[in-house]
Amino acid sequence: MEIVTSEFFQRALIGGLLIGVTAPLMGLFLVLRRLSMIGDTLSHVSIAGVALGFLIGVYPIAVGLLFAIAASFAIEKLRKAYKSYAELSIAIIMSGGVALASLLFTMGKGFNSNVNSYLFGSIYTLNDTDLYVIGGVTVIVLVAIWLQVKELFLITFDEDAAAVSGLPVKFYNVMISVLTALIISVSIKIVGALLVSALLTIPAACSLIIARSFRQSVITVVIIGELAVIAGLLIAGVWNLAPGGTIVLLLIAVLLMLLVFKRGVRTGS
Amino acid sequence: MQLRIAVRREMMAQSNRITNADASCHQEVISLEDVSFSFQQQTVISNLSFAVKERDFIGLIGTNGAGKTTLLRMIVGLLKPTSGTIRLFGEKVDRFKQWERIGYVPQKNSLNPLFPATVREVVLSGLYGRNKLFKKMNKADHKKCEDALHAMGIDDLKDKRIGQLSGGQQQRVFLARALINNPSLLILDEPTVGIDTETQESFFHMIKHMHQHHNITFLMVSHDLDMIRSYLGQEPAAGNGKLKFHIKHSHETQDCVENDLAHSLKGLREQMESRKEVVLIGDRN
Ligand SMILES: Nc1ncnc2c1ncn2[C@@H]1O[C@H](COP(=O)(O)OP(=O)(O)OP(=O)(O)O)[C@@H](O)[C@H]1O
Ligand SMILES: [Mg+2]
Ligand SMILES: [Zn+2]
Ligand SMILES: [Zn+2]
Numbered sequence: 001m002e003i004v005t006s007e008f009f010q011r012a013l014i015g016g017l018l019i020g021v022t023a024p025l026m027g028l029f030l031v032l033r034r035l036s037m038i039g040d041t042l043s044h045v046s047i048a049g050v051a052l053g054f055l056i057g058v059y060p061i062a063v064g065l066l067f068a069i070a071a072s073f074a075i076e077k078l079r080k081a082y083k084s085y086a087e088l089s090i091a092i093i094m095s096g097g098v099a100l101a102s103l104l105f106t107m108g109k110g111f112n113s114n115v116n117s118y119l120f121g122s123i124y125t126l127n128d129t130d131l132y133v134i135g136g137v138t139v140i141v142l143v144a145i146w147l148q149v150k151e152l153f154l155i156t157f158d159e160d161a162a163a164v165s166g167l168p169v170k171f172y173n174v175m176i177s178v179l180t181a182l183i184i185s186v187s188i189k190i191v192g193a194l195l196v197s198a199l200l201t202i203p204a205a206c207s208l209i210i211a212r213s214f215r216q217s218v219i220t221v222v223i224i225g226e227l228a229v230i231a232g233l234l235i236a237g238v239w240n241l242a243p244g245g246t247i248v249l250l251l252i253a254v255l256l257m258l259l260v261f262k263r264g265v266r267t268g269s
Numbered sequence: 270m271q272l273r274i275a276v277r278r279e280m281m282a283q284s285n286r287i288t289n290a291d292a293s294c295h296q297e298v299i300s301l302e303d304v305s306f307s308f309q310q311q312t313v314i315s316n317l318s319f320a321v322k323e324r325d326f327i328g329l330i331g332t333n334g335a336g337k338t339t340l341l342r343m344i345v346g347l348l349k350p351t352s353g354t355i356r357l358f359g360e361k362v363d364r365f366k367q368w369e370r371i372g373y374v375p376q377k378n379s380l381n382p383l384f385p386a387t388v389r390e391v392v393l394s395g396l397y398g399r400n401k402l403f404k405k406m407n408k409a410d411h412k413k414c415e416d417a418l419h420a421m422g423i424d425d426l427k428d429k430r431i432g433q434l435s436g437g438q439q440q441r442v443f444l445a446r447a448l449i450n451n452p453s454l455l456i457l458d459e460p461t462v463g464i465d466t467e468t469q470e471s472f473f474h475m476i477k478h479m480h481q482h483h484n485i486t487f488l489m490v491s492h493d494l495d496m497i498r499s500y501l502g503q504e505p506a507a508g509n510g511k512l513k514f515h516i517k518h519s520h521e522t523q524d525c526v527e528n529d530l531a532h533s534l535k536g537l538r539e540q541m542e543s544r545k546e547v548v549l550i551g552d553r554n
Contacts, residue, residue, distance in 0.1 A: 032384060150397040150406070157386055157394060160375060161446070164345045166368035166399035208383045212430050217385035 003237040012123040012190075012243065015131060016229040018138040019187050019199065024225035025145055026183050027200030028207065028217060029176060032156045036204075037090045038075065038177075039197035042184045045071040045097030047193045049185075050118045051104035060118065061133060065185035071097065072177035121192030121244030123233070134186045141179050152176070153214055191244035199225065202251040209258045224254055296323045297359065298454050298486050299344055304353030306339055313339050317353070321488055323453075326480050329490040337490045338376050341458050344488070345373045357454075369398050372447030376458040376490075380439065382432035388442050389427040392417055395446035417445040420475070436463035455479070457489040 003009050030038055049067030053060030071093050078089030105115060117125060126134075145152065155162040155172045163169045180200075187196045203221035211217035232247030299321040306314040313336040321327055331337045342348045344355060346362045355362045358370065372395075393406060393414045418424050421441040426434060431442060440460060447455060461469045479485045 032381075034381075147403050150394070151402065153386075153390070154394045154397045157384065157391065160347055161373070161394070162397075163347055164368060164371065164373045165395070165397060166366060167397070168399075207385060211385040212428070213387040214385055214390050 004234070008124045008126075009233070009237055011126045011131060013230070013233055015123060015126045015134050015190050016233055016243075016247075017226065018134050019183070019190050020225040020229035021222055022138050022141040022183050023187055023196070023199040024203035024221035025218065026141065026176075026180050028204040028221045029152055029156050030180060031201055031204035031208070033176075035086075036197070036201045037087060037094075038072070038180060039184060039200040041075065041090050041094040041097065042068040042071055042181055043188055043193040043196040044094050044101070046181075046185050046188060047115070047118060048097050048101035048104060050188070050193075051101050051108070051115055054115065055104055055108045059129070061130070061185050061189065064118075064188065065181060067097070068181035068185050069178055072181050073174075076173060076177060118188050119193050120242065121188070121190055121195065123190045123243045126189065130186075130189060134190075137182045137186045141183060144175065144179060148172075149218070191247060195244045195248045198248040198251055199228075202248070202255055203228075206251075206255050206258050209255075209262055224251070228254065297321070298323055298325070298357070299488065300356045300359075301344075302354045302356075304343065304350045304355060306336070306343060306348065306351050314343075314350075321454075321486060324480070324484055324486055326487045327489065329488065330492070331490075338458055341373075341456055341488070341490065345371065345456060366399070369396075369450040370453050372450065372452035372455045374440075374443045374447050374455075374457045374460055377462070380432060384430075384432055386431050387428055388423065388431055388434070389414060389418070391431050391442055392427075392445045392449055395449035398450075413449050413451075417449040420448055421445040422471075437465060437468055440464055452485065454486045454488070457487070457491075459490050459492065461491065 027036075027039065030036055046064035046068040049064035050060040052058075052067075053063035056063075075089050075093055078092060079086045082088045151162070151167055151172060154165065154167065155169060155176075159169060162172075183200075184196050187199060191199055203224040204217075206224050207217035207220035211220050228247050228250045232250045233243055235241065235250070236243040236246040297320050301320070302318050304314060304317045305312065317340075329337050329340070339348065343350050344357070344362070346365065349363075357365045358367065360366070393410065395417070396406065396410055396413065415424075418427050421444055423438065423441050423445065426438060426442075431439065434442065440463060444457075444460065447457075461472055464472065476487065476489075480487055
């Protein structure tokens, strides 16, 4: 149990707790807008940015963030071109990101192990800079959502109604994209690029099962996100498992339990 | 097959004459000047001009694909006309700011049944416009919500998840959302589709009531000829292949009652009310 009191574990816990609030919250808006795949796409693209960061010797998370933001704008543009076939644009950008990442990997053979830590996460290697960046992103995201939860609700629920209410829909779309890119780029070192989207989408999937109101769903995603992060880190620490994978498997376990429970309630009544 | 909305010129001229006579007390709520719209190659609306004035009740009738929804979406700024100008309360749509004066209920809401939102949250969201930016909802706002729910007779549904309601109940929720701002203009796109006959009747009664006693201006698409006929007291003329305007002035020479006292006397006001009724009738050939 002494791992729990070690400094690297406590850093991991702080980082995890911060991401455990922001990622599920933002994920809720994405899922409700039927953009669940965006998380996965942006994280794959930001891996290319991380690789480039290592290659040119710049803070990888920052380069990853730039890539994620660029990708989110590209998705918006393509989404307009393909209208209802939005997932097409997501597939295009995602494969582009992976292709670019693999190219950059082969160009800088030396840093492969480092990049690996971004693919699967390496929460125990969070340094001070990482924590400050994660803290900053958390503040930005929470303030933005706190101030504009009504507007975000309306845009998520009914984009046309939002426009007819005079809300600047384009601005909010950009804001949602940028905030998502921010969260993803700081999350990939914690849960890994391959698993980020789970932290975004699974809590929201759980809330769709149990929440009756929007208010409840906001509370639900945060509670489930935090529980999974805390329990996942403890379990991983004690049994020496991969932290990112443990958190995600826990989330899936919670989702399955809710589904079974819900079915039980239905057939029981 | 190309569909257009054409305007009978003599009708427009007539309408303009009335416009000037009434200018003192009946503001133009919606005005279209030479508006055209096309999707890629297909021209949906061409050179359409007309005005909706305060307290008008306009029914829009047309066959599927005639361009009714397109017209309404342009008026509320969701689509940009290919050419021409649209004004709301005298202001160009793209500059218009007082959106709380307009209630809009779109044709059908492709609602995800799992969306986690209660009826109350949806109705309240009608208030989330630009001038409530960053503000928290207060007691008065919640009172408005209760009133709107009450007006639509859905008080007992307020804590239900919106996706659990029937289509007709959902439609009432969206109407309540449109009413919560106490709008002076209601734009409704086939509001009674999927609503049972009984509810439809009370709905039309309510609309009539809002028009006559609350001075709300209506622009409404409906396939329900009976309703338009009974309310506007007029036989819609058959279209001749193109959409055309059929304008009827029920009280062409009305004096405007400017006296507030007279306005408040309901019976008197009903008598004095100057209404201009337009039916848009469309047909395909
Ligand atoms: N997004 C779009 N892209 C291309 N064409 C469109 C689009 N939306 C509508 N149209 C075309 O515009 C025309 C008018 O459509 P609109 O929805 O305004 O008709 P409508 O009068 O409301 O019909 P309905 O009674 O079925 O509601 C149709 O012929 C349709 O094919
Ligand atoms: Mg229509
Ligand atoms: Zn009445
Ligand atoms: Zn009344």
